[in-house]
Amino acid sequence: MPYEIDDNTPKLFRPLSIRGVTLRNRICVSPMCLYSLASSGPSTGVLTPLYITTIGHNVFKGAALAMIEATGVQPNGRITPHCPGLWNEAQQQGLQQITDFIHSQGGLCGVQLSHAGRKSSTQPPLVAQQLGKSSARASSDDGGWPDDVLGPSGGVEQSWDGKGLDLSGGYHVPKAMTEVEIQQLVSNYARAAERAVKAGVDVLEIHAAHGYLINQFLSPVTNRRTDQYGGSFDNRVRLLLEVISAVRAVIPESMPIFVRVSASDWLEDTEIGKKLGSWTVESTVQLVKLLPSLGVDLIDISLGGNHHQARFNVFDGGVKHREIALTIKQTLQAEGSDLLIGTVGLITKAQQARDLVQGSPISGPGVDVISIGRQFLREPDWVLRIADELGVDVAWPAQLQRLRPGPSARI
Structure with a gap:
């Protein structure tokens, strides 16, 4: 937090209250997969102290909110x-x-609640790279579940x-989920949300992006179902709406819910997009309402x-995130x-971050985080x-005061 907030303090460094929580600034740690946990035994999927040195360290040095990566x-x-x-319980x-x-650091x-759908049971990227691939399947010998990979559609x-x-x-190759499996999934989102509350989590994010299961249901390219969960827009968004309702029903009213979405499949101009349709920015606007x-x-x-045929992927699409987020905000x-809007991707510079949040009378409102x-x-x-670049006198960790630059160093 800045020591003093006045008219010159950028919105980027002003607090933001959402329901019962307050972010000390508008800077969050994006959920980033580390692929570093036990794959078998009683510690399967259990977070380790590595997350304190990575995710937690960024909060120690000023970030407001740290989001734990996609969590099954x-x-x-x-x-x-x-x-x-x-x-x-162990998880x-x-x-x-x-x-x-994270709480001890202010x-x-x-936590980002997720199901990977047809992108599940893969090897960590480092393993895939060693095999000369961008992705590699995890077999049962690797701790994977090749016979239980699910999607909205199968084959x-x-x-x-x-x-x-x-x-x-x-x-x-995924199997198409049955309606019973879909309802069990919705219940499991609610149970995971309850566990998150008991673990002291402040914010829940539902992962509906990056080609994981909920994103697969949203898109007509990957959702070829003919029941109540497929076909029309209303049917394709049904799973996400049911998950949100189930989660909201079991968490405190004071706890915020975020939803991460892929605003576009980037398939509109491709052969498959023209044939099957595509999830577009217009679809996202329709959804968020x-x-x-x-x-x-x-x-x-x-x-x-x-x-895989998309014009942009998760890693290079950041060049478009900001433009689309601002359009949706406006x-x-x-x-x-x-409704608050956040975005992510290729944000590296001080002025870039400041302007993205600040907005202007000419360009319109900025994003919120x-x-x-x-x-x-x-x-x-x-x-x-x-x-420091933006001239904001923020509190540094007490242990680092002697490293503080400039004449305003508080020793």
Whole structure:
């Protein structure tokens, strides 16, 4: 927090209250997968102290909210066998250790609840790279679940990379979920939310982006169902709305819910997009208008990840995130909606971050929060550095006071 807030303090460094919590600034730690947890035994999916030195360290140095990476609400919902889960007591206790540390540093902790769908049971990227692949399947010998990979639709054509049973493929062939499995999934989201509350988490984010299961249900490219969960827009968004309602019903009214969405499949101009349709920015605007009445507080705008033929992927789509997030913000504000908007991706510079949140009378309103991922991995001091560049006198950790730059150093 700045020592003093006046008319010259950038909005980026002003606090933001959402329901019963207050972010000390508008800078969040984006959920970033570490692929570093036990894949078997009693510690399966249990967070370790590594998360204090990575995610927690960024809060120690000024970030307001740290979001724990995609966390499976059931065993087959993890991206890899080495990803976190939140379906048992041990995982809840592991999460609480991280939450306790983040709170001790004056920050907030969030957890991103997820199911990876047809992108599950893969190897950690480092393993895939050693095999010369961008992705590799995790077999049962690797702790994976090749026979229990699920999606809205099934069959060889529904493998993420389109390679089906080809041994060079990096993804398993999914099975179409039954309606019973869908209802069990909704219940598991609620149970994981209850565990998060018990672990002291401040914010919940529902992962509906990057080609994971809920994103797969949203898109007509990956959702070829003919029942109440497929076909029309209303049917394709049904799972997400049911998950939100189930989670809101079991958590305190004071706890915010965020939803991360891929605002576009980036398939509109591709052969498959023209044939099957695509999830578009217009689809996202239509969706987000439904969410405030269900108790959602913030939409976290990202892009891509749902199909290998997309024009942009999760890693290079950041060039478009900001533009789309601002467009959605302006659209909602013009309609009188107070839904908060966040975004992520390739935010590295002080002035860039400031202007993205600040907005202007000419460009319109800015976003409400930003999430920083890769830049925190490169530069854990990022919040402190950009505060100095922007002339904001923020509190430094007491242990680091002698490193504080400039004549305003508080020794």
